[in-house]
Amino acid sequence: MHAYGDLAERLRTFAVQRDWEQFHTPKNLAMALSGEVGELVAELQWLTPKESASVMADPEAGARVRAELADIFLYLTRLADVLGVDLLQAAHDKIADNERRYDAEAYRGSARKAPPLA
Amino acid sequence: MHAYGDLAERLRTFAVQRDWEQFHTPKNLAMALSGEVGELVAELQWLTPKESASVMADPEAGARVRAELADIFLYLTRLADVLGVDLLQAAHDKIADNERRYDAEAYRGSARKAPPLA
Amino acid sequence: MHAYGDLAERLRTFAVQRDWEQFHTPKNLAMALSGEVGELVAELQWLTPKESASVMADPEAGARVRAELADIFLYLTRLADVLGVDLLQAAHDKIADNERRYDAEAYRGSARKAPPLA
Amino acid sequence: MHAYGDLAERLRTFAVQRDWEQFHTPKNLAMALSGEVGELVAELQWLTPKESASVMADPEAGARVRAELADIFLYLTRLADVLGVDLLQAAHDKIADNERRYDAEAYRGSARKAPPLA
Numbered sequence: 429m430h431a432y433g434d435l436a437e438r439l440r441t442f443a444v445q446r447d448w449e450q451f452h453t454p455k456n457l458a459m460a461l462s463g464e465v466g467e468l469v470a471e472l473q474w475l476t477p478k479e480s481a482s483v484m485a486d487p488e489a490g491a492r493v494r495a496e497l498a499d500i501f502l503y504l505t506r507l508a509d510v511l512g513v514d515l516l517q518a519a520h521d522k523i524a525d526n527e528r529r530y531d532a533e534a535y536r537g538s539a540r541k542a543p544p545l546a
Numbered sequence: 547m548h549a550y551g552d553l554a555e556r557l558r559t560f561a562v563q564r565d566w567e568q569f570h571t572p573k574n575l576a577m578a579l580s581g582e583v584g585e586l587v588a589e590l591q592w593l594t595p596k597e598s599a600s601v602m603a604d605p606e607a608g609a610r611v612r613a614e615l616a617d618i619f620l621y622l623t624r625l626a627d628v629l630g631v632d633l634l635q636a637a638h639d640k641i642a643d644n645e646r647r648y649d650a651e652a653y654r655g656s657a658r659k660a661p662p663l664a
Numbered sequence: 665m666h667a668y669g670d671l672a673e674r675l676r677t678f679a680v681q682r683d684w685e686q687f688h689t690p691k692n693l694a695m696a697l698s699g700e701v702g703e704l705v706a707e708l709q710w711l712t713p714k715e716s717a718s719v720m721a722d723p724e725a726g727a728r729v730r731a732e733l734a735d736i737f738l739y740l741t742r743l744a745d746v747l748g749v750d751l752l753q754a755a756h757d758k759i760a761d762n763e764r765r766y767d768a769e770a771y772r773g774s775a776r777k778a779p780p781l782a
Numbered sequence: 783m784h785a786y787g788d789l790a791e792r793l794r795t796f797a798v799q800r801d802w803e804q805f806h807t808p809k810n811l812a813m814a815l816s817g818e819v820g821e822l823v824a825e826l827q828w829l830t831p832k833e834s835a836s837v838m839a840d841p842e843a844g845a846r847v848r849a850e851l852a853d854i855f856l857y858l859t860r861l862a863d864v865l866g867v868d869l870l871q872a873a874h875d876k877i878a879d880n881e882r883r884y885d886a887e888a889y890r891g892s893a894r895k896a897p898p899l900a
Contacts, residue, residue: 455598466820473813584702591695716809
């Protein structure tokens with residue numbers, strides 16, 4: 429069982445050992461993150477929403493999707509670390525805002541009235 | 547101090563209470579993720595790499611960047627949860643691959659030879 | 665009736681008159697393009713594929729989608745111009761490749777075998 | 783010398799001949815567009831802004847960038863066509879707005895005050 433904090437630390441060491449910190453500016457990392465999200469989106473682009481829900485049942489497509497999610501998480505974690513942002517705390521702060529903002533009763537079943545998570 | 551697993555659980559409850567699970571297909575969530583990354587990229591697009599490294603020093607821009615990172619993390623976590631992917635484990639598997647694949651000595655200082663994280 | 669070449673010229677003049685050429689590096693413009701595509705994707709993220717096909721029937725959503733398509737086209741045109749790429753010729757070269765590569769009979773009706781345009 | 787209108791027509795024929803119109807919903811095409819932009823961004827992510835300005839001087843990287851620009855243009859053109867949007871007219875309408883909104887004198891040299899194109 430991993431703790432989230434270990435991941436940022438591991439990526440920092442990875443970058444230091446290869447002298448790649450020089451490339452890990454927020455601007456560059458945001459671009460890398462965007463590129464990885466593009467690869468994930470490409471895996472799902474021709475599927476119907478329903479087909480997308482069972483994409484993990486196909487071993488090859490499932491492995492690619494899992495790897496893309498990992499890539500996105502690696503760059504997101506590295507970017508937050510470089511910026512000095514506590515990503516887990518920031519996420520809990522945001523979902524707490526949303527819990528207040530989108531009252532469960534008022535927004536029940538409506539996706540057009542509000543962005544469902546963020 | 548938060549544990550990563552609590553975040554996925556909190557988002558699941560949030561969706562269930564609003565009956566928004568119906569909108570949270572992998573296809574839709576991947577699009578939402580892509581949209582949030584676009585907002586983050588927009589915060590950094592006119593900055594030089596060097597300026598991007600101190601974006602958090604500006605209270606307003608810093609708050610926006612922190613919120614965008616949070617939004618991305620929320621959708622990424624929700625997407626992985628819906629797909630049944632252990633995001634933290636997938637990320638450690640991927641960085642372990644990269645540690646083997648990009649030998650620290652051979653790749654030292656070179657960003658053009660290899661994608662630095664993923 | 666506009667010709668495509670006039671658009672690149674108009675954007676060049678726009679940038680020169682504001683001394684914004686200094687910001688229009690390919691790196692920055694690719695980020696701006698990515699941000700605009702994120703905004704377009706956000707317009708369609710919670711719609712079903714079928715609902716997305718009639719998004720222009722809603723005057724407000726339709727106007728937003730039209731404006732996002734325009735923004736994407738502006739940045740794409742500016743980026744190609746800065747890079748010295750004849751975008752229209754490059755597009756015809758690519759679709760000519762695809763016409764050869766994806767034989768109409770062999771690929772009929774199958775989206776999973778091949779990326780449908782590019 | 784190509785006219786822009788011919789490109790949309792050529793893509794429509796390409797889709798009809800392969801019976802791929804069924805996959806070309808606005809939602810799917812927006813995802814495909816997003817994926818292609820991700821590939822373009824990936825080409826430039828580790829370059830400095832200055833290096834990105836001479837990316838076409840490298841024959842291999844230049845060919846990849848030209849092909850990515852083409853892919854983006856193909857999907858953008860197809861998406862606008864499916865939505866019934868006159869892309870060239872929409873772009874001119876938007877740049878006309880921007881010419882009024884961002885007075886050349888007031889905004890000279892400032893990228894932080896305003897988004898430079900759109």
